[in-house]
Amino acid sequence: MLGLNKHDAMLFVIVLILTLLAPFLLNPFPQGSSLAQFNAGYPDLMQRFVIYGIFAIGFNILFGLTGYLSFGHAAFLGMGSYAAVWIFKLLTYNVVPAILLSVIVAGLFALVIGYISLRRSGIYFSILTLAFAQMSFALAYSVLSNPKFNLTNGETGLQVYSNDPQWLHRASLPDMPHLFGLSVRSTYTLRMNGWTFDFNSGYYICAAIMILMFYLSIRIFRSPFGMMLRAIKSNQQRLNYTGLNSRPYTLAAFVISGMYAGLAGGLLAAMDPLAGAERMQWTASGEVVLMTILGGAGTLIGPVLGAGFIKYFENIFSKINDNVLHQWFAFLPDGMEDLMVTIVHPFIGKGWNLTLGLLFMIVVIFLPGGLVEGGQRVGRVFRRRDRKASGAEAEAARQRRTPAE
Amino acid sequence: MDAILLQILNGLDKGSAYALIALGLTLIFGTLGVVNFAHGALFMVGAFCAIFLQRLLGTSFEIIDETQKDFLGNPLKVQAPYIEYWFGKDIGASIIDWSVPLAILLTIPVMLVIGYVMERGLIRHFYKRPHADQILVTFGLAIVLQEIIKYFYGANPIQAPEPSAFKGSVDLGMMLGFQANAIVYPIWRLVYFAFSVVIIAGVFAFLQFTTFGMVVRAGMVDRETVGMLGINIDKRFTIMFGIAAAVAGLAGVMYAPINAPNYHMGMDFLVLSFVVVVVGGMGSLPGAVLAGFLLGILESAASTTWATTTIPGINQIIIYLVAIIVLLTRPRGLMGRKGVMED
């Protein structure tokens, strides 16, 4: 199907179905029930799931396949956002040109930054990309935001003002980002008994793009190009002595992943027409690295899982406060309850970053292959148990036979 | 002439911090072959040792002072630090006043322990793993360290003033024969510079003149061979890691009065210190120190009004620009050995 083999096609269909049904799947608990706090079916959260999914899928094409660890991909995300907001300011609120420009801008910057950074490999490459990202952040935060030349609007962030030209804007169109007139904020809410499900047009725009990008990444993984990238990670010297020039391959991977990041940035701006420099900070670069390795670098589905996992728990953890904790641990005796709340307290609410850092370390130390590998390991344990049973029988049979011979 | 000198002096304090952090990074990279993304966090922890001691010394209890009355005529309740109660008012007050330099005594053991635990408990298991994993795990650790500090000390910068004896500025220009007020320089920054020179000299002397240092230097050149000689290089490397951590911590603790510490200062310094290491030459200790001071001075030169009006914000990106140019034209850095990390 679609030029994919059976296994990939199945994976693709699963992702397709999960994404399309997300409004149902992410709101499993009825409104007003105590478990409703674990629901994740809000439009803006679902949008973040798929947008960061796109970001991580792209990052994985570089890191997962070639092993080149970039610490500066947030820069492309930010550039994409700025590009999109500029389209909103100057041309139109239609998201199509905005997204196109953000991909192009990020791609061009990735070409330049990649060309320079990829002259080095290993840690040098990581440091160079980190330096570029910090430089982009400094540029966006202050350098390119002075009265003479204000490209980024500094600390406040770039946004659309009512006196912006918007040359192609028509009065009949919504006064917010839209897809040919369909506002990204328009939401159809379905109520069934206690349940509510939000179907948001912005989410479905992002979801459609993510599915397309996921499909593209499968094709890249299975292509000769993808194979060359894996070969670079495995043994770059052999690749060079096999007559292949690794430099353009890594550069192409870098630019492609930069364009994915730009696309994600453009979509972020399309869902909420605002671009700030903090999107380019090293923490944001670190986050996409974590999403990718948490899910499983080099696997197809891993980055999507990782992005969903992190964005979901970010949302849940940030919402929890001590009152909620007291509810959770109410079944314990009073002293124990307070103790548990005290222990958990640093990790919730504003402590989400601490949890994130710990998670980062735990994954790198114990599960370098990420959730996908973890799942496979669990799967293997179960299968081995089956095999052990049959293996024991075979052994017994052999022993029965031996004396007779 | 005096203007140039002033810029050089202005670059010294940041340059000293860069040099000290870069020195530790280079030691760790050279001996263990590990890139420590948590090194900036160690600098930050050092700075918070000063805050911790300042708060500890300032711990107070309430006493009723009969000699003072509030406006209703009742005896006034005042906060009295325990330390003043124990040692007498004058000695106690001057101990509190000197809390930043005193914090050095706290920082050294704390950082040695942190360094030891880090190497034994974490870094050690990553020697054989890819560089990417080392970067990632130390990066995670950096986040954890800074979030812990944020949890206890909040997100806002906290002042840690220098002892009052070092407050104020000196007119260096007058001393050197320029006109008055041409070069006025804060005393504490001079102290910081002198302090870092002492530490740098100490580290170099230690490496140069002790057997321990000789083995470590040999290990930096060829780790495997030294290992084969039967010298327990691993243990020495653990100690080296502790020393590198202590250097970062000392750089941080004395830096606290210059810039009020906040929880994310480590990462800001780390990125620039990496650039310093790269410019100086990966694995070269003198290179790290030289590049640290050079880039610090360059940064302050780019902060002059003339520079910032010509190219707005040049001071924010100058170091990165220099690093990119150096890497492209001379990949091994200013003083790097030929062939080391050139690809």
Added chain:
Amino acid sequence: MGILEVKGVNKRFGGLKALSDVNLSVRENTVHAIIGPNGAGKSTLLNCLVGKLIPDTGSVMFDGQSVLGRKPHEINQMGISRVFQTPEIFGDLTVMENILIPCFARRDGAFRLHAFENFAHEKDLVEKAEAILVDVNMIDKRNMHSASMSRGDKRRLEMAMCLVQEPKLLLLDEPTAGMARADTNNTIDLLRDIKSKRDITMCIIEHDMHVVFSLADRITVLAQGTPLVEDEPENIKGNPKVQEAYLGEAAH
């Protein structure tokens, strides 16, 4: 006129003269061995041939073109493949993928952005790869993860990767170094087999006399960076100069 012509090559490392005035001519369709005691400059010479080192003076011509100053991938595209001392393969990839990569390199050149086709659908190349795997007796391992194979199999795989490119010249850097006798013999058989099935020029750098005399049509003896003699294997055996070079080493 040989397919590979090395003329007057000198290479210095600081004060050490690694190669001095090396002349070498490898004739087409022969197996040419370069032997010599440790430190004779064999590896330096090889590295000059594949673009890893650039000689200080002299010329290295392959098939009428100079290889000097070219990058490893360019030299490979000229028709020189290299087998390493320890097998260099793509450990994370399957055996089949390992073979397909040189196939693509041969067909598409040093770089092509073919990011949308499926590599498994390239019928011609897959067939070619399967044929070579049959040749080296590894077809049953085609879907195996190559890092998990034995060293002997890795060696076979590396040879197959080189052969599938149909190189004009195959350079082998001590292909049996560190191998047990049985493995060495297997490698000799494999190389003989390869030679009997196709027209190929091989240049072997080797320490092991047994390997050299079993395979070589012509032998160059290198000592202290200079070629001592170049002759047929039978004549080399009794040559007093050669014995001196080797005994001299043994006496140390």
